[in-house]
Amino acid sequence: MTQGFNTRAIHAGQAPDPTTGAVIPPIYQTSTYAQDGIGKLRGGYEYSRSANPSRTALQDNLAAIEGGEYAFSFASGLAAEDTLIRSLLRPGHRIVMSNDVYGGTHRLFNKVHAQWGIEVVPVDMSDLAAFEAALVAAPTQLVWIETPTNPLMTVIDIAAATSLAHAHGAVAVVDNTFASPYLQQPLAHGADFVVHSTTKYLGGHSDVVGGAIVTSDDEAAEKIGFLQNSAGAVSGPFDAWLTVRGIKTLGVRMERHSSNAATIAEYLANHDAIERVYYPGLSDHPGHEIAARQMRAFGGMLSVALKGGAAAALKLAEGTELFTLAESLGGVESLIGYPTEMTHASVKGTPLEVPDNIIRLSVGIEDVEDLLEDIERALSL
Structure with a gap:
């Protein structure tokens, strides 16, 4: 049975606790896990930077509501963005991005990633001719889309923009923070990756900071998961639990x-x-x-x-x-x-x-x- 959005938001990743039957899964506030022998892990859990049941529940939920196969939860939206860029790009690569983006995204790309040889080119993506001209000007590996944009509320045609990105050999990322998965589903319109500051509408109560990446790309998901664990900017169990609670409504x-x-x-x-x-x-x-x-x-x-x-x-x-x-x-x-x-x-x-x-x-x-x-x-x- 295909479930509606609100049903997925409430139930995905939220099976009752198998030990007690608690309807709301507990917060797994632990750093490490007992092993049943060398290499014999219970449910694959060994250390909470690598995996935690509370974070797993959130990631399963995020994938379900965004229509993706994989989701990764981070300590902030910018941590998610940083992980995605470092997973996909290398020195000498080029980003074409919306010219009206969150200031923190601009700072991250231009003050941090630019120092490592990433070129960043802003363009008005609501003007598809100008956008395509930016793609034609030089090989581009990644297109960064915000829609609606922050703060001028420019709307970008996701299907048209991602189609152009793919035609020129670039992957397309959509920051879906302003719209939320309830209002907009970028993967369904052709996007390769969706990012969120889960601090915002997903958490919904101004009491938790977090970020997320959602995708259906198997190869990219493996790279993102590796860097999520290796760099360790993960959401804590209580933050994950609060975010899941927010998503339900x-x-x-x-x-x-x-x-x-x-x-x-x-x-x-x-x-x-x-x-x-x-x-x-x-x-x-x-x-x-x-x-x-x-x-x-x-x-x-x-x-x-x-x-x-x-x-x-x-x-x-x-x-x-x-x-x-x-x-x-x-x-x-x-x-x-x-x-x-x-x-x-x-x-x-x-x-x-x-x-x-x-x-x-x-x-x-x-x-x-x-x-x-x-x-x-x-x-x-």
């Missing part, structure tokens, strides 16, 4: 995040203080039709440009009460941020710099009337 949360964000986006699109709203659910968003085709709904993230410039943006960011001024996103509570000085400070002074009148909202699952009142009050200060 991912579907219902994403429905509420999306409906709240859509209401707020429509409200702000008609507000005198707002110059532009970046939200793919709006009919005038350049990527609206693509998003409607490849996403179940439009998500809980949106950004706004304020007519009053940086001063107005700062006033809004510091003036809300229910929207907490904080980095990160995807929790049940609403957050507000000023990307150019917070999440994207690492790209200031580069062509990827975020305009200083942009505010990013992570819309939570509170009562939307209260969120609207909070925003209106802050805009009227």
Whole structure:
């Protein structure tokens, strides 16, 4: 029987404990495991850097909800990204990436991997002609896609972009953090790898940090698994357990995040203080039709440009009460941020710099009337 998303999210990797019958598997808070003789391991477990039942449960769950064969859990989203790049690329290789990506990804690629001879080329992937020109310009081994992008909510056609990547000999990676597996399934659209900051919507409660890679590529999975163990940036058992707990309600949360964000986006699109709203659910968003085709709904993230410039943006960011001024996103509570000085400070002074009148909202699952009142009050200060 083919199971629906919510059924997989609740049950994949979550068989009741065989010893006690506990419906929720226990947290295996252990560093090592008794062996029944040299080389005689119980269930393949010998040391928790290499494998831990709590992490196995999370990885099985992640593979199921993303539609992949293999999943790997890490201590952070950036640890997952770093492991993937070092598993697939070598000095002299080239990455073509979205020109509007999470600032930490840009920092990792340009300040860390570039020192080891990896070339990084940003391009607007919503412009398929410009994207193909970047691929034609030099041999490219990897294409890095974010959709929707962070923070300007650009939507990239995953099927078209991955098809171009494959035609030019590159593998395609999609950072699916903003959409979550509930709203978008990149592997089904041709992507070779999916990465997540599981800190965000998957965990969903702002209480755990983690990252993940999902793929169906047998050879690549072997390389990733080797490096996961060899470098050791793995998620701990309690972090894995918390993430699984969050995933169980991912579907219902994403429905509420999306409906709240859509209401707020429509409200702000008609507000005198707002110059532009970046939200793919709006009919005038350049990527609206693509998003409607490849996403179940439009998500809980949106950004706004304020007519009053940086001063107005700062006033809004510091003036809300229910929207907490904080980095990160995807929790049940609403957050507000000023990307150019917070999440994207690492790209200031580069062509990827975020305009200083942009505010990013992570819309939570509170009562939307209260969120609207909070925003209106802050805009009227």
